[in-house]
Amino acid sequence: MRASATFAIVLRQVFLLRGSPTRLLPMVAWVAIDIVLWGFITRYLGALTGPRVNLVATLLGAVLLWDFLARVMQGVTTAFFEDVWSRNFLNIFATPLTIADYLGGLVITGVCTSLLGLAVMLTLATAAFGLSFLAYGAAMIPFFLVLFVTGISLGVLGAAIVLRLGPASEWLIWPIPSLLSPFAGVFYPLAVLPGWMQAIGHALPPAYVFEGMRAIVAGHPAPAGTLAFAVGLSGLYLLAACWIFARVYRFALRTGLIARYSAESAS
Amino acid sequence: MEPVLAVTGLRKTFGALRAVDDISFEVRPGEIVGLVGPNGAGKTTTINMILGVLQPTAGGVTIDGVDLARHRSQALAQTNFAATYAPLPGNLSVQQNLRVFGMIYGVAGLTARIEALLAEYDLVSHRATKTGVLSSGEQTRVTLAKAMLNSPKLLLLDEPTASIDPATAQRMRRHIVEAAEKAGAGILWTSHNMYEVAEVCDRVLFMSRGRVLLAGEPAALVAEHKAKSLEALFISVANEALEPQEQAS
Helix, strand or coil, X not given: CCHHHHHHHHHHHHHHHHHCHHHHHHHHHHHHHHHHHHHHHHHHHHHHHCCCCCHHHHHHHHHHHHHHHHHHHHHHHHHHHHHHHCCCHHHHHCCCCCHHHHHHHHHHHHHHHHHHHHHHHHHHHHHHHCCCHHHHHHHHHHHXXXXXXXXXXXXXXXXXXXXXXXXXXXXXXXXXXXXXXXXXXXXXXXXXXXXXXHHHHXXXXXXXXXXXXXXXXXXXXXXXXXXXXXXXXXXHHHHHHHHHHHHHHHHHHHHCHHHHHHHCCCC | CCCCEEEEEEEEEECCEEEEEEEEEEECXXXXXXXXXXXXXXXXXXXXXXXXXXXXXXXXXXXXXXXXXXXXXXXXXXXXXXXXXXXXXXXXXXXHHHHHHHHHCCCCCHHHHHHHHHXXXXXXXXXXXXXXXXXXXXXXXXXXXHHHCCCCCXXXXXXXXXXXXXXXXXXXXXXXXXXXHHHCCEEEEECCCHHHHXXXXXXXEEXXXXXXXXXXXXXXXXXXXXXXXXXXXXXXXXXXXXXXXXXXX
């Protein structure tokens, strides 16, 4: 991976943000709305259930963590979509840029934009609703690591789908986090799900994060073994997503898909 | 002298269609080779294979002695291109586009290089303008400036002057030829403008239905085939090549 080529991909996103600050709005607005909405729902439910249930940690904490995963994924896919929207594939891929350079740039962009969203969420959730992640202790590190790596994997997979199926498939990508959330047990234990949904849930690394989060809130120790398994599983998914992207890229080279993304209207 | 581009037995098939059918040619340093032919002849498919964005079915491409299939990044670092159908991202300014692509190509002394190209292509006053709002002629100049960023040994130009007025086109042609001569770069130049091809190209390859039908110096080809001009020769070759297909249909 060449640092200057990877940084060029990141710099492009920086230039876009600088040239059009309105692009910042979706990065922070939706997560802020989510935190405010769920913050008040949590406060209302807290008033109904009394202090014996820590709803702020279980409910608002879960919203924040899931939003973080979605933002990481969207950070990666949005950076990729910029090349789709500007029909830039021919310019980008007819250069010394490697797939590793390109994906590296997308991932770094995703990290930066999601950290911005995370900062907004944490500030709001802490200041307005008293959420403290210190309650989760050192388990926060594997929590964020799993969500972060899973978000990147989903982003790379989304980019591969759009590269393979064309720009119109973009609408397939945005709902992926919403589609997965019922299986990941974001707001409830996997045990409440029917068997087939539980099986899918156990294949999703974030499910172990939310199970772990609820265990800690209930006063149990962090499930180190399952969290380590989740870290490993998310790493495997990341490798699989990169492999799929590389395969789709090679398919695009074989069929001329990359050239046609730019030149489909040319004679 | 080793060629900057060596194309050997290049073939690309899409199902039953042979878009490029076993072509071989070379471009030497400082040489401008015109790749001409009717629409669908296989020119852009050939260029896409040389640019590494389309995998050949058979055959190979060597750029400055480096095998493209085996050492893609190394080969493409010596190449650049400009095509009317591949404009740079319109939502970045001229300077930003040059910086991003300069970094991708790993250009040393990038800031100075960008300044030199902005001046060379008369883009200084447009440096902060978003590329998408420039006129097509100005956008062509930006694309050409991008193509010169890494001082390529091989430059691929796919109808580079198609959307600009004749006066600007002539200026651009002169500019490209001078820049290539100075850098000792080889150029593969596709165009439908036979006047342009006759003016700038040292050699011409006539392609039709995926094959190179004629090759040689423009003036020599015209004389050899007793044509009135290169354009007349083009029309005659294109029509001859189409006849069997028309008869079949």
